[in-house]
Amino acid sequence: MSLIGAMESAPVSDEMVVSEMPSRRHVLDLDDFSGTEITAVLDSAKGMAEVLGRDIKKVPALRGRVVVTLFYEASTRTRISFEEAGKVLSADVINMATSGSSVEKGESLLNTALTIQAMGIDTIVIRHPHSGAPYLLARHLDRVGIINAGDGMHAHPTQALLDLFTVREKLGSLKGRKIVIVGDVLHSRVARSNVWGFTKMGAEVVLCGPTTLLPLDLLGSDGGRIPSELASVKMVTDLDRAIEDADVVMALRLQEERQQGGFLPSLREYIRRWQVTETRLQRAKPGALVMHPGPMNEGIEISSSIAHGGSSVIEEQVTNGVAVRMALLYQIANRSS
Amino acid sequence: MPDRVGVSQRQIMNPDDIRRALARVSHEILERNRGARDVVLVGIYTRGVHLAHRLSRNLKEFEGGDVQVAALDINLYRDDLKNRSSPLVRPTTIPESIRGKRVVLVDDVLYTGRTVRAAMDALNDFGRADQIQLAILLDRGHRELPIRPDFVGQNVPTAPDEVVKVSLIETEGVDAVAIIRANTSADCRRKS
Numbered sequence: 001m002s003l004i005g006a007m008e009s010a011p012v013s014d015e016m017v018v019s020e021m022p023s024r025r026h027v028l029d030l031d032d033f034s035g036t037e038i039t040a041v042l043d044s045a046k047g048m049a050e051v052l053g054r055d056i057k058k059v060p061a062l063r064g065r066v067v068v069t070l071f072y073e074a075s076t077r078t079r080i081s082f083e084e085a086g087k088v089l090s091a092d093v094i095n096m097a098t099s100g101s102s103v104e105k106g107e108s109l110l111n112t113a114l115t116i117q118a119m120g121i122d123t124i125v126i127r128h129p130h131s132g133a134p135y136l137l138a139r140h141l142d143r144v145g146i147i148n149a150g151d152g153m154h155a156h157p158t159q160a161l162l163d164l165f166t167v168r169e170k171l172g173s174l175k176g177r178k179i180v181i182v183g184d185v186l187h188s189r190v191a192r193s194n195v196w197g198f199t200k201m202g203a204e205v206v207l208c209g210p211t212t213l214l215p216l217d218l219l220g221s222d223g224g225r226i227p228s229e230l231a232s233v234k235m236v237t238d239l240d241r242a243i244e245d246a247d248v249v250m251a252l253r254l255q256e257e258r259q260q261g262g263f264l265p266s267l268r269e270y271i272r273r274w275q276v277t278e279t280r281l282q283r284a285k286p287g288a289l290v291m292h293p294g295p296m297n298e299g300i301e302i303s304s305s306i307a308h309g310g311s312s313v314i315e316e317q318v319t320n321g322v323a324v325r326m327a328l329l330y331q332i333a334n335r336s337s
Numbered sequence: 338m339p340d341r342v343g344v345s346q347r348q349i350m351n352p353d354d355i356r357r358a359l360a361r362v363s364h365e366i367l368e369r370n371r372g373a374r375d376v377v378l379v380g381i382y383t384r385g386v387h388l389a390h391r392l393s394r395n396l397k398e399f400e401g402g403d404v405q406v407a408a409l410d411i412n413l414y415r416d417d418l419k420n421r422s423s424p425l426v427r428p429t430t431i432p433e434s435i436r437g438k439r440v441v442l443v444d445d446v447l448y449t450g451r452t453v454r455a456a457m458d459a460l461n462d463f464g465r466a467d468q469i470q471l472a473i474l475l476d477r478g479h480r481e482l483p484i485r486p487d488f489v490g491q492n493v494p495t496a497p498d499e500v501v502k503v504s505l506i507e508t509e510g511v512d513a514v515a516i517i518r519a520n521t522s523a524d525c526r527r528k529s
Binding site for chain 1: 427
């Protein structure tokens with residue numbers, strides 16, 4: 001690579017190679033991120049967090065880039081988080097909610113995305129109720145970068161990255177930490193991406209919940225293949241045991257539909273056995289963090305006092321979400337087409 | 338016959354040269370600003386920050402008083418972001434408002450001037466400085482923008498295919514400035 005015309009602040013380009021983010025077109029899930037790349041994203045997010053602390057929250061990095069948020073599912077925090085992230089970086093953000101759009105007329109996902117690509121848009125952030133929807137787009141669009149904001153029950157990589165960032169900021173390191181994820185793990189894309197993310201960073205992940213809400217396919221008992229990287233993930237039903245010496249307890253939202261779907265005998269039993277409470281938290285390591293992807297059902301998967309207590313980093317998760325999404329947009333939306 | 342591509346390196350500054358240049362630059366900063374009362378040294382990552390700390394220590398030694406040092410990451414303001422992978426962004430640490438202050442930007446090498454242009458844009462987002470001055474260790478020429486330094490350690494004319502390698506104790510373990518060029522005239526490509 002010729003140095004002519006390159007910016008000259010580092011006289012020798014060695015430094016630039018080490019401190020560059022790996023080039024990537026899409027962010028679909030964390031299974032194809034290396035630990036090094038995750039670290040690069042977290043480091044970059046730290047720089048972005050500083051921008052969010054400024055008086056004038058604006059930098060020109062993505063000036064002239066257009067980002068479309070395509071949300072086929074209702075969302076407040078994730079969509080606004082992406083919108084803010086794009087705008088702070090000076091990108092033009094267009095929000096597309098599917099009601100009031102041609103989707104109501106029956107336009108397919110692929111046609112919608114192809115139309116968006118034809119308008120010269122650089123990046124699509126998509127949330128969709130069907131697992132795999134972002135992968136469909138990634139296969140068929142050759143000029144647009146796709147960021148998965150949650151697909152069905154499959155993945156929510158940006159949530160996992162902000163969770164990793166939050167833990168790293170608070171505890172200093174991720175390697176060897178014990179992370180307990182409790183609740184409706186089976187239906188949770190947040191849990192799945194966190195399993196990948198924390199495992200790749202060398203943390204120990206324990207999944208906990210009623211047997212009916214645990215992803216038993218992870219045990220390989222149905223003949224499925226467990227990716228070798230996930231072989232260390234444990235699954236237990238006893239929260240009081242699982243939470244011993246935990247560094248992080250992450251509660252997942254329990255949807256009321258689960259009770260109707262026959263997954264639980266009663267909410268009361270769930271609360272008694274799996275709610276994250278002060279008493280249970282005593283068994284975790286001192287200084288353990290309580291996390292929740294939101295929105296919370298206070299009184300169900302998490303007690304109100306814990307949710308707003310000193311161990312809770314739930315609000316920080318939201319703040320960090322913008323910084324992490326800035327880091328990703330900066331990496332993805334920057335590619336020249 | 339195989340083409341022999343060699344690399345030749347000549348050292349143009351040794352540790353003493355660097356120390357003396359920084360000492361002179363520090364005195365010039367004090368002279369120009371009649372002291373250092375409203376001066377803030379803003380170093381451009383990475384070596385500019387280390388140099389800014391050295392200047393700050395000099396200023397304190399020569400005239401007493403603490404001069405604030407800040408670190409500036411210009412990656413979000415670059416004009417060539419579309420042509421390269423995203424460089425890692427580090428937190429900029431400008432401690433308080435720069436309004437009414439005299440900012441001295443500090444960097445190791447001045448070349449095309451685009452880094453300094455980006456740095457001035459970044460500074461603008463932090464407030465309105467009274468003045469922005471530029472201190473650099475080495476000016477290698479080939480400006481592409483109308484940017485000029487106020488304080489220069491050394492002027493070294495270079496060819497565009499040469500690489501200027503600045504080493505500092507804080508980053509490479511030794512203080513030195515070297516110019517590296519490829520030996521064959523046909524090949525100007527460098528490992529990136």
